[in-house]
Amino acid sequence: MQILVTGGLGFIGSHTVVELIHRGYQPVIIDNLSNSNIEVLQGIKNIVGEIDLPFEQIDLKDKLAVTNFFNTYTDIKGVIHFAASKAVGESVQNPLMYYDNNLTSLIYILQNIVSKKDMKFIFSSSCTVYGQAEVMPITEISPRQKPVSPYGNTKTIAEDIINDTAMATDLQAILLRYFNPIGAHSSAEIGELPLGVPQNLVPFITQTAIGIREELSVFGNDYPTPDGTCVRDYIHVMDLAEAHVVALERLLNKKVSQKVEVFNVGTGKGTSVLEIIQTFEKITGQKLNYKYAARREGDTAIAYADTTKVNETLGWKATRTLEEALSSAWNWQENQKQHTI
Ligand code: UD1
Numbered sequence: 132m133q134i135l136v137t138g139g140l141g142f143i144g145s146h147t148v149v150e151l152i153h154r155g156y157q158p159v160i161i162d163n164l165s166n167s168n169i170e171v172l173q174g175i176k177n178i179v180g181e182i183d184l185p186f187e188q189i190d191l192k193d194k195l196a197v198t199n200f201f202n203t204y205t206d207i208k209g210v211i212h213f214a215a216s217k218a219v220g221e222s223v224q225n226p227l228m229y230y231d232n233n234l235t236s237l238i239y240i241l242q243n244i245v246s247k248k249d250m251k252f253i254f255s256s257s258c259t260v261y262g263q264a265e266v267m268p269i270t271e272i273s274p275r276q277k278p279v280s281p282y283g284n285t286k287t288i289a290e291d292i293i294n295d296t297a298m299a300t301d302l303q304a305i306l307l308r309y310f311n312p313i314g315a316h317s318s319a320e321i322g323e324l325p326l327g328v329p330q331n332l333v334p335f336i337t338q339t340a341i342g343i344r345e346e347l348s349v350f351g352n353d354y355p356t357p358d359g360t361c362v363r364d365y366i367h368v369m370d371l372a373e374a375h376v377v378a379l380e381r382l383l384n385k386k387v388s389q390k391v392e393v394f395n396v397g398t399g400k401g402t403s404v405l406e407i408i409q410t411f412e413k414i415t416g417q418k419l420n421y422k423y424a425a426r427r428e429g430d431t432a433i434a435y436a437d438t439t440k441v442n443e444t445l446g447w448k449a450t451r452t453l454e455e456a457l458s459s460a461w462n463w464q465e466n467q468k469q470h471t472i
Contacts, residue, residue, distance in 0.1 A: 133157045143312055150369070178320050258309065365456060399437065
């Protein structure tokens with residue numbers, strides 16, 4: 132069965148493509164390579180074998196190209212939509228680029244698939260839609276609040292667009308709200324490839340440990356948390372990839388109880404920045420160069436998921452440990468030294 136994966140050469144997209152193939156699906160990848168590398172395609176094939184893996188370099192803001200794609204690939208039964216810009220700081224500098232890129236592409240895809248019978252849609256949402264949540268852990272019925280960045284706001288608006296579209300058409304969708312995806316495939320053939328200076332914690336740690344960055348700044352050590360540093364819910368990207376396939380199968384097997392279902396995808400466990408550093412040092416045997424710095428604007432002290440709904444309704448649970456996630460991220464970093472700036 133053919134499944135379109137937009138942004139299929141990106142971090143989460145590429146791992147999901149691998150998982151789809153393992154489960155017997157035929158992914159078709161669209162990616163505009165704006166924040167990914169064509170070499171990822173070979174990385175995927177190095178894992179799954181030299182199979183036929185269709186790839187189309189399309190910018191989803193090109194309406195005609197999107198329509199032509201769907202007129203060509205008529206057997207597609209589902210879409211997993213990852214393609215989006217995701218740099219929080221950049222979105223503050225250039226909000227129009229973010230609203231245009233993340234929402235125009237979504238609208239063009241939806242316009243093309245709503246007329247198709249039984250089309251399934253999975254959307255890459257984020258815990259950022261909860262804003263600065265007051266009650267932990269965060270459940271799916273926690274109120275959505277204004278996200279701290281235009282990037283985050285594109286996720287909230289996208290959820291609304293999908294909801295409204297599903298109410299008016301046959302579309303069935305699942306929104307997956309990710310917490311903090313980290314790690315890499317165990318083969319170290321694919322992983323996270325941040326362009327320039329990483330904004331996210333784990334790529335910054337691995338790049339510091341390997342000598343590309345001099346020092347990690349820990350943003351704030353005076354938060355109301357046990358060790359004063361922020362707490363997040365770090366989920367192994369392969370667990371997250373599996374959640375997408377399980378969600379897809381729920382849609383394909385007509386198990387959904389609403390036209391649009393929402394799931395938090397995390398481990399349910401909070402880990403502080405210091406704990407991440409200590410675990411990383413333990414598994415790699417290295418001392419990480421870090422210092423305490425001022426809080427980063429927009430950061431919330433604590434965010435971790437209540438995973439009851441995703442565990443019970445979707446029948447999915449994160450199984451990989453933090454140690455596995457960090458050691459896979461480290462293996463990946465060591466394996467692709469030559470690619471980083
Ligand atoms: C951010 C985005 C989120 C997105 C997620 C995954 C917001 C507010 N956050 O989450 O939407 O889904 O990335 O890409 O929109 N830290 C340091 N030093 C660093 C980098 C990070 O101390 O150099 C700390 C941060 O303060 C934070 C934690 O590490 O407490 C995790 O940061 P990061 O990896 O950037 O993820 P989030 O900000 O939680």
